[in-house]
Amino acid sequence: MYSETSTRSLAKTISWRVIATLTTTTIVWLVTGRLTLAVAVGGIEAASKMVLYYWHERWWDRIRAGRKTAKPAVIWLTGLSGSGKSTIAVWLAEALERQGHKVERLDGDTIRDIFPATGFTRPDRDQHIKRVGYLASRLERNGVFVVASLVSPYQESRDFVRGLCGRFLEVYVATPLDECERRDVKGLYAKARSGEISSFTGIDDPYEVPRKPELTIDTSNVSVENAGQQVLNLVQASEQA
Amino acid sequence: MYSETSTRSLAKTISWRVIATLTTTTIVWLVTGRLTLAVAVGGIEAASKMVLYYWHERWWDRIRAGRKTAKPAVIWLTGLSGSGKSTIAVWLAEALERQGHKVERLDGDTIRDIFPATGFTRPDRDQHIKRVGYLASRLERNGVFVVASLVSPYQESRDFVRGLCGRFLEVYVATPLDECERRDVKGLYAKARSGEISSFTGIDDPYEVPRKPELTIDTSNVSVENAGQQVLNLVQASEQA
Numbered sequence: 001m002y003s004e005t006s007t008r009s010l011a012k013t014i015s016w017r018v019i020a021t022l023t024t025t026t027i028v029w030l031v032t033g034r035l036t037l038a039v040a041v042g043g044i045e046a047a048s049k050m051v052l053y054y055w056h057e058r059w060w061d062r063i064r065a066g067r068k069t070a071k072p073a074v075i076w077l078t079g080l081s082g083s084g085k086s087t088i089a090v091w092l093a094e095a096l097e098r099q100g101h102k103v104e105r106l107d108g109d110t111i112r113d114i115f116p117a118t119g120f121t122r123p124d125r126d127q128h129i130k131r132v133g134y135l136a137s138r139l140e141r142n143g144v145f146v147v148a149s150l151v152s153p154y155q156e157s158r159d160f161v162r163g164l165c166g167r168f169l170e171v172y173v174a175t176p177l178d179e180c181e182r183r184d185v186k187g188l189y190a191k192a193r194s195g196e197i198s199s200f201t202g203i204d205d206p207y208e209v210p211r212k213p214e215l216t217i218d219t220s221n222v223s224v225e226n227a228g229q230q231v232l233n234l235v236q237a238s239e240q241a
Numbered sequence: 242m243y244s245e246t247s248t249r250s251l252a253k254t255i256s257w258r259v260i261a262t263l264t265t266t267t268i269v270w271l272v273t274g275r276l277t278l279a280v281a282v283g284g285i286e287a288a289s290k291m292v293l294y295y296w297h298e299r300w301w302d303r304i305r306a307g308r309k310t311a312k313p314a315v316i317w318l319t320g321l322s323g324s325g326k327s328t329i330a331v332w333l334a335e336a337l338e339r340q341g342h343k344v345e346r347l348d349g350d351t352i353r354d355i356f357p358a359t360g361f362t363r364p365d366r367d368q369h370i371k372r373v374g375y376l377a378s379r380l381e382r383n384g385v386f387v388v389a390s391l392v393s394p395y396q397e398s399r400d401f402v403r404g405l406c407g408r409f410l411e412v413y414v415a416t417p418l419d420e421c422e423r424r425d426v427k428g429l430y431a432k433a434r435s436g437e438i439s440s441f442t443g444i445d446d447p448y449e450v451p452r453k454p455e456l457t458i459d460t461s462n463v464s465v466e467n468a469g470q471q472v473l474n475l476v477q478a479s480e481q482a
């Protein structure tokens with residue numbers, strides 16, 4: 001999101017005032033020789049300065065100096081299937097958008113739908129995570145906040161993504177396995193237990209708990225709003241750091 | 242690149258003038274009862290309106306309406322190895338940056354270096370092209386111009402990428418095979434001819450000539466500047482379309 005610096009506004013204030021006050025003084029002097037009615041001055045001033053002010057604004061619009069954009073971040077939600085990553089991601093992306101930021105939400109499942117050839121073997125998952133991470137880093141360096149929600153079970157691939165990004169915030173959604181399995185929103189745990197699907201994280205594939213996440217949230221006993229607000233606070237705190 | 246609309250500037254002009262002229266009139270009336278020296282008025286006006294103008298600017302800075310960014314595009318350079326895609330891409334990316342745009346250059350080889358597991362079979366190439374295209378489309382919808390240079394030999398995968406993007410400009414770098422092989426910048430044609438590498442586009446893997454590219458350039462007899470300028474003209478022409 002674009003915004004103007006205080007210095008830029010101050011510069012505009014000074015440049016405009018020089019023009020406007022010189023004009024007022026000159027007009028009053030030319031019209032009366034001694035300075036006359038404020039209403040007449042006001043009328044002339046309004047008519048003439050509107051034009052000057054307008055072109056002054058248009059001229060400033062072409063100058064890039066003193067323009068800044070918010071420093072974005074990659075917020076990476078990792079955790080078991082059903083832990084609440086996507087729910088938090090949706091809440092967070094909306095909150096950041098309301099603050100005027102450009103936001104892109106990258107959801108592991110959604111991207112897999114576009115690229116159905118992506119498998120669940122360790123090399124496949126690893127490449128998937130790294131590719132989404134690469135995408136995230138390219139968006140970030142172009143001023144976009146990225147909210148990524150992927151199981152991303154491997155420390156090494158998460159660290160690879162961290163290395164690509166500027167401000168990388170790893171959020172471990174630490175909802176315990178039994179709670180995730182109890183929810184089983186997509187019915188995947190049932191399928192994994194019955195053997196219908198394999199290489200399922202938490203059942204027959206490992207989840208490597210983040211070593212040093214920026215934040216850990218267990219969604220067993222917190223609302224979406226509470227969880228989302230915790231992440232939002234992290235984003236704001238890390239901005240000031 | 243951010244800029245302000247004429248409507249926005251006009252609104253600022255009017256809102257400021259209402260405040261400023263009312264203030265001038267009121268001050269003159271309060272100070273003299275009849276309207277006095279322009280120099281005195283100018284002094285008071287300058288001091289007081291600088292503050293008002295400044296906060297007026299800061300207030301406006303928080304309003305998003307009437308702010309626009311340039312409509313970006315995905316410029317997709319396709320053609321044989323050695324055809325001159327990357328050279329044109331570098332020139333074009335710099336030219337777009339000089340115009341104040343956000344630009345990301347996506348080079349097939351560079352991305353392959355990051356993901357060395359990507360092979361050269363038809364499914365591998367197809368996925369590679371589609372993934373880069375997905376990345377391009379996400380950047381584009383966040384205001385970034387994308388200059389992509391990939392051999393991207395298949396019509397179907399190029400069409401897939403076209404479908405993902407908003408303004409997709411397919412540039413066929415149509416330098417003939419014998420010219421590309423004569424250049425052989427990376428020594429790959431020699432390796433492909435000797436059988437050291439296989440599945441090499443143009444030698445033992447097909448290149449599907451674009452059916453309806455937005456632009457076709459044969460770099461045999463044109464300079465980089467000339468080729469780049471042709472693409473730049475295309476970008477500008479399609480913006481007005």
